[in-house]
Amino acid sequence: MEDVLGNSSCSQYMVNNLPLQSIFDLSSSEDEKIRSLGFMDLLGVQDLIGPPFLEIIAAQPSPSLISTQVPPAPPSMKIESPEAINQPATPNSSSISSASSEAFNDEPVKVDDREENQQKTKKQLKPKKTNQKRQREPRFAFMTKSEVDHLEDGYRWRKYGQKAVKNSSFPRSYYRCTTASCNVKKRVERSFNDPSIVVTTYEGQHSHPSPIMPGPNLGGSHLSSAMSAAAIGMPMQRTPPHHQQPFTNSLSPLNFGHNIGSINNNFLQERGIFNPGPAGPSHGLLQDILPSYMLKEE
DNA sequence: CGTCTTTGACCCGCGC
DNA sequence: GCGCGGGTCAAAGACG
Ligand SMILES: [Zn+2]
Numbered sequence: 001m002e003d004v005l006g007n008s009s010c011s012q013y014m015v016n017n018l019p020l021q022s023i024f025d026l027s028s029s030e031d032e033k034i035r036s037l038g039f040m041d042l043l044g045v046q047d048l049i050g051p052p053f054l055e056i057i058a059a060q061p062s063p064s065l066i067s068t069q070v071p072p073a074p075p076s077m078k079i080e081s082p083e084a085i086n087q088p089a090t091p092n093s094s095s096i097s098s099a100s101s102e103a104f105n106d107e108p109v110k111v112d113d114r115e116e117n118q119q120k121t122k123k124q125l126k127p128k129k130t131n132q133k134r135q136r137e138p139r140f141a142f143m144t145k146s147e148v149d150h151l152e153d154g155y156r157w158r159k160y161g162q163k164a165v166k167n168s169s170f171p172r173s174y175y176r177c178t179t180a181s182c183n184v185k186k187r188v189e190r191s192f193n194d195p196s197i198v199v200t201t202y203e204g205q206h207s208h209p210s211p212i213m214p215g216p217n218l219g220g221s222h223l224s225s226a227m228s229a230a231a232i233g234m235p236m237q238r239t240p241p242h243h244q245q246p247f248t249n250s251l252s253p254l255n256f257g258h259n260i261g262s263i264n265n266n267f268l269q270e271r272g273i274f275n276p277g278p279a280g281p282s283h284g285l286l287q288d289i290l291p292s293y294m295l296k297e298e
Numbered sequence: 299c300g301t302c303t304t305t306g307a308c309c310c311g312c313g314c
Numbered sequence: 315g316c317g318c319g320g321g322t323c324a325a326a327g328a329c330g
Contacts (some may be wrong), residue, residue, distance in 0.1 A: 159303055163324055175323070178302085187321095303328070309321080 042138055140202040149173070149198060154210035157186055168192035179208055 088146040144151060157175035165170045170190035179182040191197040 015325095156302095158301085160324090162304080163320065166319065172320090176322095299330100301329085304326085306325095308322105308323080311318105311320095313318085314316085 057257055138204070142200055142202070144198045149190075151198070151200065155179070155184070155206060165189060177206060179206070182206055182208060 036136045074094045119291070150157075156178040159173055160176050162171045163172035163174075172187060172189040175186040175188065177186075182204075184202065184206050186203070187201040189199045191199065
């Protein structure tokens with residue numbers, strides 16, 4: 001609960017329609033645990049997304065908010081099993097949220113070279129001190145209400161780790177883009193009180209179109225709103241030497257509509273990402289635009 | 299046979 | 315200096 005959500009350097013904010021200030025309030029040093037609690041709490045109360053919500057967001061030109069929600073997905077679907085809720089081919093996903101923080105650091109994303117130095121005793125060796133500030137990439141957190149993990153966002157991910165979250169339940173999965181030369185990482189976590197809520201945190205940006213869904217004909221895959229959010233939510237920062245192209249709208253090439261033909265993609269471009277400056281955790285982010293409207297219960 | 303998941307060990311920054 | 319907690323690697327297994 002230290003630097004997971006509220007970090008002074010990296011900021012990743014989960015938004016909702018409730019007391020987000022607790023989370024965003026980075027200046028508060030008293031409630032560290034509260035932070036996590038608030039986080040969970042926030043998720044816990046999360047299932048009250050309403051149509052007006054999106055409108056509100058749309059009306060607010062402040063922070064970025066990507067919200068996608070599926071109308072046909074009633075909040076009544078509450079599952080208690082961590083994973084027993086495998087509902088293939090029916091991943092309704094309503095998601096809200098987001099936020100991200102950008103950083104200007106373009107080199108050491110830290111390409112580990114431990115494979116080269118196989119000393120003998122220690123396997124993992126990384127005496128490279130060249131790295132000053134690791135992990136300076138933009139994070140893009142985003143909540144999704146879905147029963148299933150592994151929301152297809154148009155990219156292929158390889159799971160490289162899984163750890164349990166401390167303050168709350170359910171393990172957190174770490175994924176990485178399988179495409180070579182792409183160090184985009186993804187982190188998927190579930191809520192404690194609401195297993196139906198999945199928090200996905202993207203890190204980095206792809207530099208290639210989606211490897212999957214090549215032909216015009218392809219079904220079965222349910223592209224969740226995640227991809228739209230991910231695609232749009234990413235504030236195109238500096239363009240690396242890669243052949244970056246208008247993938248920003250990568251959702252177009254994807255022929256969704258098979259499974260998720262009824263998703264409302266509501267996103268909002270952020271006007272400015274906050275700077276992780278040590279100075280100040282400016283308030284008035286999403287909290288400002290996210291009052292506590294539409295109260296719904298399951 | 300290739301790909302991706304599983305899973306324990308390990309690294310590393312930080313607080314005590 | 316040690317323990318904690320989050321993040322990562324890599325070997326082995328599962329899956330097609
Ligand atoms: Zn990628």
